[in-house]
Amino acid sequence: MDDNAPHGRKSRVRASDVVTNVLTVAYFVFALFPVFWILLLSLKPDKQLSTTYFVFDPTLENYTAVLGLSQGAEGIPFVRFFFNSLVISFGAVAIALLVGVPAAYAAARWKFRGSESLLFTLLSFRFAPELTVIIPLYVIYQKLGLFDSYVGMIWVYQLIALPFVVWILRSYFQDLSPELEQSALLDGYTRVRAFFLIVAPLVRPGIAAVSLISFIFAWNNFVFPLILTASHAQTVTVGALSFLGGEKPRYNFTAAAALIAAIPPLILAFSIQRYLVRGLSFGAVKG
Amino acid sequence: MATLSLQGLRKEYGDLVALDELNLDVRDGEFFVLLGPSGAGKTTTLKCIAGLETPTAGRVEIDGRDVTDVEPYDRNVAMAFENYALYPQKTAFQNMSFPLNSKRYRVSEEEARKRVERVAETLGIRHLLQRLPRELSGGQRQRVALGRVLVRPADVFLLDEPLSHLDAKLQMQMRAELRSLGEMQNTTSFYVSHDYREALALGDRIGVLREGRLVQMGTGEEVWQRPADTFVARTFGQPEINLVAGELVDGPEGCLFRSRDGEIEVLLPNRPAPPGTSVELGIRPLDLEVADGETPPDTVKLAGRVYVVERLGRELEVTVKIGENLIAVVTGKGSKDPDEQVTIFFSSSRLLLFEAETGRRIDLEQEDVEAINRA
Amino acid sequence: MSATAAPEQKKGQVSAVSPRRRALRPYLLVLPSLLLTIGILYPFGLGVFYTFFDYAATKPNPDFIGFQNYVSIFTSSDFWQSAWVTLRYAVGATLVETVLGVGIALLLFRGSAAGRVLEKVLIVPLMIAPVIATIMWSLMLQPSVGVINYLLGPFGLGGVEWTDSPRGALLSAIFIDVWIFTPFVALLALAGLRSLPRDPFEAAAVDGAGYWFTFRKLTLPMLWPYILVAVIFRFMDSLKMFDVIYALTRGGPGDSMMVLQVRGYQEAILYTNFSVGLTYTIVIWAAVFIATRLLVGIFGRAQARAAGP
Numbered sequence: 001m002d003d004n005a006p007h008g009r010k011s012r013v014r015a016s017d018v019v020t021n022v023l024t025v026a027y028f029v030f031a032l033f034p035v036f037w038i039l040l041l042s043l044k045p046d047k048q049l050s051t052t053y054f055v056f057d058p059t060l061e062n063y064t065a066v067l068g069l070s071q072g073a074e075g076i077p078f079v080r081f082f083f084n085s086l087v088i089s090f091g092a093v094a095i096a097l098l099v100g101v102p103a104a105y106a107a108a109r110w111k112f113r114g115s116e117s118l119l120f121t122l123l124s125f126r127f128a129p130e131l132t133v134i135i136p137l138y139v140i141y142q143k144l145g146l147f148d149s150y151v152g153m154i155w156v157y158q159l160i161a162l163p164f165v166v167w168i169l170r171s172y173f174q175d176l177s178p179e180l181e182q183s184a185l186l187d188g189y190t191r192v193r194a195f196f197l198i199v200a201p202l203v204r205p206g207i208a209a210v211s212l213i214s215f216i217f218a219w220n221n222f223v224f225p226l227i228l229t230a231s232h233a234q235t236v237t238v239g240a241l242s243f244l245g246g247e248k249p250r251y252n253f254t255a256a257a258a259l260i261a262a263i264p265p266l267i268l269a270f271s272i273q274r275y276l277v278r279g280l281s282f283g284a285v286k287g
Numbered sequence: 288m289a290t291l292s293l294q295g296l297r298k299e300y301g302d303l304v305a306l307d308e309l310n311l312d313v314r315d316g317e318f319f320v321l322l323g324p325s326g327a328g329k330t331t332t333l334k335c336i337a338g339l340e341t342p343t344a345g346r347v348e349i350d351g352r353d354v355t356d357v358e359p360y361d362r363n364v365a366m367a368f369e370n371y372a373l374y375p376q377k378t379a380f381q382n383m384s385f386p387l388n389s390k391r392y393r394v395s396e397e398e399a400r401k402r403v404e405r406v407a408e409t410l411g412i413r414h415l416l417q418r419l420p421r422e423l424s425g426g427q428r429q430r431v432a433l434g435r436v437l438v439r440p441a442d443v444f445l446l447d448e449p450l451s452h453l454d455a456k457l458q459m460q461m462r463a464e465l466r467s468l469g470e471m472q473n474t475t476s477f478y479v480s481h482d483y484r485e486a487l488a489l490g491d492r493i494g495v496l497r498e499g500r501l502v503q504m505g506t507g508e509e510v511w512q513r514p515a516d517t518f519v520a521r522t523f524g525q526p527e528i529n530l531v532a533g534e535l536v537d538g539p540e541g542c543l544f545r546s547r548d549g550e551i552e553v554l555l556p557n558r559p560a561p562p563g564t565s566v567e568l569g570i571r572p573l574d575l576e577v578a579d580g581e582t583p584p585d586t587v588k589l590a591g592r593v594y595v596v597e598r599l600g601r602e603l604e605v606t607v608k609i610g611e612n613l614i615a616v617v618t619g620k621g622s623k624d625p626d627e628q629v630t631i632f633f634s635s636s637r638l639l640l641f642e643a644e645t646g647r648r649i650d651l652e653q654e655d656v657e658a659i660n661r662a
Numbered sequence: 663m664s665a666t667a668a669p670e671q672k673k674g675q676v677s678a679v680s681p682r683r684r685a686l687r688p689y690l691l692v693l694p695s696l697l698l699t700i701g702i703l704y705p706f707g708l709g710v711f712y713t714f715f716d717y718a719a720t721k722p723n724p725d726f727i728g729f730q731n732y733v734s735i736f737t738s739s740d741f742w743q744s745a746w747v748t749l750r751y752a753v754g755a756t757l758v759e760t761v762l763g764v765g766i767a768l769l770l771f772r773g774s775a776a777g778r779v780l781e782k783v784l785i786v787p788l789m790i791a792p793v794i795a796t797i798m799w800s801l802m803l804q805p806s807v808g809v810i811n812y813l814l815g816p817f818g819l820g821g822v823e824w825t826d827s828p829r830g831a832l833l834s835a836i837f838i839d840v841w842i843f844t845p846f847v848a849l850l851a852l853a854g855l856r857s858l859p860r861d862p863f864e865a866a867a868v869d870g871a872g873y874w875f876t877f878r879k880l881t882l883p884m885l886w887p888y889i890l891v892a893v894i895f896r897f898m899d900s901l902k903m904f905d906v907i908y909a910l911t912r913g914g915p916g917d918s919m920m921v922l923q924v925r926g927y928q929e930a931i932l933y934t935n936f937s938v939g940l941t942y943t944i945v946i947w948a949a950v951f952i953a954t955r956l957l958v959g960i961f962g963r964a965q966a967r968a969a970g971p
Binding site for chain 1: 337338339358359360362364365366368370372374375376385386389390391392435
C-alpha cells in the first residue's frame with residue numbers, strides 16, 4: 001500500500017506517481033499561495049494598489065509605516081501590540097511551565113487522591129467556550145484592576161496553557177523509568193537534584209515542544225485580548241484586524257501587519273515539527 | 288563494612304501484605320542471598336533496605352544505626368538494579384562517576400577518574416567507558432551498573448537480580464567473577480535472586496523467602512541437606528526432590544514409612560513420630576541411583592518400571608514408576624528403556640521426612656520419646 | 663586490599679525524615695497548579711452562577727430568575743437561527759477538512775518527490791492565527807484589490823462581493839476554516855498511517871488485493887481512531903468558532919453568520935447583557951459535550967463493526 005518501499009523498476013514512471021505528484025503540488029499551491037500573495041500585497045506601493053496584481057515596484061514603505069518608523073499608520077501603535085504579544089506569550093508559557101512541570105511530575109509519579117479528577121477537570125476546560133470564563137473575568141478584572149493588563153492576560157492564558165502542559169508532560173514523565181531517579185537517590189543526590197540532573201534533561205524535547213506550542217496558541221489567540229484588553233495590553237492579533245476597519249482601509253498596510261503578526265509562530269513551528277502531533281492532539285496520538 | 292539488620296519488617300500495599308514480619312541479620316562482610324519466587328517480596332525487601340520504600344512497620348538497621356526513616360542518599364548503600372537503570376544520556380564513564388560527584392560522596396575529579404578506571408579495568412570494560420548505554424550490549428551494561436556500585440565504598444551493596452537478563456553462559460561466567468571481585472569480598476552484600484543455583488554458588492548464607500515470610504536461613508549446605516520444609520526442599524534442586532505421600536507404621540523391624548498405595552516401604556533409623564502420622568518422604572533425584580546388577584549393601588532398594596527416559600548430555604533422567612508413584616532419578620551411567628524393570632537404591636542417610644499437613648521437616652535424628660513411652 | 667579501598671567514608675549528618683513529611687510531597691508539587699486551577703474555576707463557576715440571574719450593565723444588582731434565561735433563549739428565534747448556522751458551519755467545515763485531510767495524508771504517505779519536500783511546510787496554514795488567516799483571505803476575496811476575483815475573471819465569476827450574501831459568507835467562512843485546519847487532520851492521519859503495522863498490507867498485496875479494497879478493508883478501519891480524534895477536535899472547535907466569523911463579517915451580513923459564540927459576545931459585551939451572553943456559552947458548552955459523546959459513540963460502534971469479529 002505504501003510506496004515508500006523501494007520499487008523494482010525505477011526507470012518506468014508510473015501514472016499513479018505522476019497523479020500523486022500533481023495532486024500534492026496542487027494542494028500546496030492552494031495552501032501556500034495566500035501567504036505568497038499577501039507578501040506581494042504588502043510590498044505594493046499605494047499608487048499601484050488597485051491597478052495591477054502581480055507586476056509592480058516593490059517597496060518597504062508599508063512595513064515602515066506599520067511599524068511606526070514612517071508616516072501613514074498613526075493611530076495604530078502596531079509595534080506596541082507586537083511587544084505586548086511577546087511579553088504576554090512569554091509570560092504565559094513561563095508561568096505554565098513553572099507551575100505545570102512539578103504538577104505533571106507529581107501526577108506521573110504519585111497516585112494520590114483526586115489526581116485523576118484534577119486532570120479531567122483540566123481537560124474539560126478544552127470543551128468550554130472561551131467566553132464562559134471571559135465574560136465573568138471582564139467584570140471581575142475591572143473590579144480587581146486587572147483589565148487591560150499583562151498580569152490579567154498571563155493569568156487567563158493559563159486556562160489554555162496549564163492543562164496542556166500538565167497533560168502532555170505527564171505522559172513524557174511516565175515514559176521514564178522511576179528507577180533512574182531511584183538510582184540517583186542512592187548515588188547520593190537529593191530528589192530535587194536528581195530531578196534537575198537526570199529527569200529534566202530527558203524530557204527536554206517534551207518541554208520544548210510544549211513551550212513552543214503553548215507560545216503559538218497564546219500568540220495566535222484573539223478572543224481573550226479582544227475583550228480583556230484595550231489600548232495598553234492589546235496584542236498583535238487584535239491590532240492587525242484594526243487595519244481593516246475605517247472608510248479607506250489600507251490593504252497593503254493590512255497585509256504587512258498580517259505578515260508581521262504571522263511570522264513568529266511560523267518560525268517557532270518549524271523547530272518543533274517532530275513533536276507537533278502529540279501536542280496538537282493532546283496526547284491522544286503519539287506522533 | 289557494616290552489619291545489616293531487619294527487624295519485624297512489614298510492608299503493606301493497601302490490602303496486599305508484601306512483607307510479613309521479616310527478621311534477618313546479615314553479618315559484617317557477609318555475602319547474603321535472598322532467594323524466592325517472583326512476587327515473594329524480594330525486591331520490596333531490597334527497596335526497604337535502600338530507603339526507596341518505607342516499611343509499614345519494623346526497623347532497618349545498618350551498622351547498628353536505625354535508618355528506617357533516613358533518606359536513601361544518607362544511608363551509604365549502593366544498589367545495582369535488575370534493569371541496570373543506567374542514565375541514558377551519560378557515557379559509561381559518566382554513569383560510573385556520577386555517585387562520586389554528588390555532594391554526599393564527593394571526591395576530587397582526579398580521584399574519581401582513577402577509581403572509575405580501576406573498577407572498569409577489573410570488570411573488563413575499560414575500553415567501553417566513552418560509550419553511551421544504548422551502544423552497549425546487555426552484558427556490558429550490566430557491568431557498568433555493577434561498576435557504578437563498586438566505585439565507592441559503601442556500608443552495604445544491594446544487588447537486585449543483576450544477572451537475570453543475561454544469557455546462560457554469560458550468567459555462569461559473571462557468577463564466578465562476582466565472587467572473586469575484591470570489593471565484594473570486603474563489603475556486606477545483599478543479593479536477591481530467584482535462581483537457586485546462583486544462591487548456592489554465591490551466598491555465604493541464604494534466606495528463603497515465600498510470600499513475604501522468611502522460611503529458612505542458613506548456609507547452602509544447611510538449606511540443601513536440612514530444608515525447613517517441603518517448600519525449601521523443592522526450591523533447591525533440578526529436577527525437584529521426589530516427595531512420596533504416606534504414613535508412619537510400626538513394623539517388626541521398627542518404624543516404617545509406607546506410601547499411600549503401599550508399594551513403597553522404607554525402614555527408618557528410628558521412630559521420629561507416632562505411628563499413623565501422615566508424612567511425606569523426600570529423596571533427591573541426585574541421591575538415587577539405578578542398579579546395574581548388584582546393589583551395594585546398606586542401601587534402601589526399590590523396584591519399579593521405567594516410565595520416561597530423558598537424555599541430557601552426560602546425564603540420564605529416568606522416571607521410575609513404583610505403584611502410583613513417579614520417582615525421578617538422575618544417573619550418569621548406562622541407558623535404560625521405557626517399561627524396563629529396574630531397581631533403584633539410595634542411602635537412608637539421604638532421606639528426608641516431612642509432616643504432611645504443615646510440610647515441616649521431621650528431624651530424623653530425634654526420636655519421638657514421648658510417643659515411644661506411650662506405646 | 664580491594665581496588666576501591668583508601669578513601670574514608672564521609673559519615674555525614676544522617677537525619678531521619680518523618681513519614682508524614684514524605685507523604686506531603688506530591689501535594690506540595692501540585693499546590694501551585696491547584697491554586698491556579700481554582701483561580702480559573704472561580705470565574706467559570708461564577709459564569710454558570712450568573713446565568714440564573716439577570717445580570718447586565720444596566721442591572722448591576724441582579725435578581726435571581728432561575729431558568730428564565732434558558733427558557734427565553736430556547737424560545738427565541740435568534741438563538742435557533744444561531745444554532746442552525748453554527749451547525750451548518752461545523753458540519754460543513756469538519757466534513758470537508760476531514761475528507762481533504764485524509765486525502766492529503768494518503769498522498770503524502772506515498773512518499774512522492776513533491777510530497778517529501780512539501781511535507782515540511784504542511785503546517786504553515788495551521789500556525790497562522792485564524793484571525794490573520796481570515797484577514798488574508800478577506801484581502802484576497804476583496805473585489806477591488808483581491809486576487810481571487812482577478813483569477814476568476816476569465817471564467818466570468820469575477821467582481822463578486824463574496825461576503826455580501828449570507829450564502830457567500832457561510833461558504834467563505836467554511837472555506838477559510840478548511841484552509842486553516844486541513845493540515846491538522848492531515849498531520850494526525852499521516853501519523854496514524856505511519857504507525858500502522860506493515861504485515862497486513864504485505865499479506866494483502868501477496869493475496870492480490872487492489873488499492874480500493876485494501877483501503878476499505880484494511881487502511882480505513884485501522885485509521886479510524888486517528889480520524890476520530892481529528893473529527894472530534896475539529897467539530898468541537900468549530901461549534902465554538904469565533905475568530906474566523908468575527909474577523910470576516912462580525913456576524914453579518916445582517917444576522918446570517920451569527921454563530922453561537924459570536925452572538926454570545928454580542929449579547930454580553932456589546933449589549934452588556936452579561937447573563938444572557940453567559941447563557942449562550944453554557945448552552946454551547948453543553949452542546950459540545952453532548953456532541954463529543956455522540957461522536958465517540960457512533961464512530962466507536964462503526965469501528966467495531968468495521969474491524970469485524
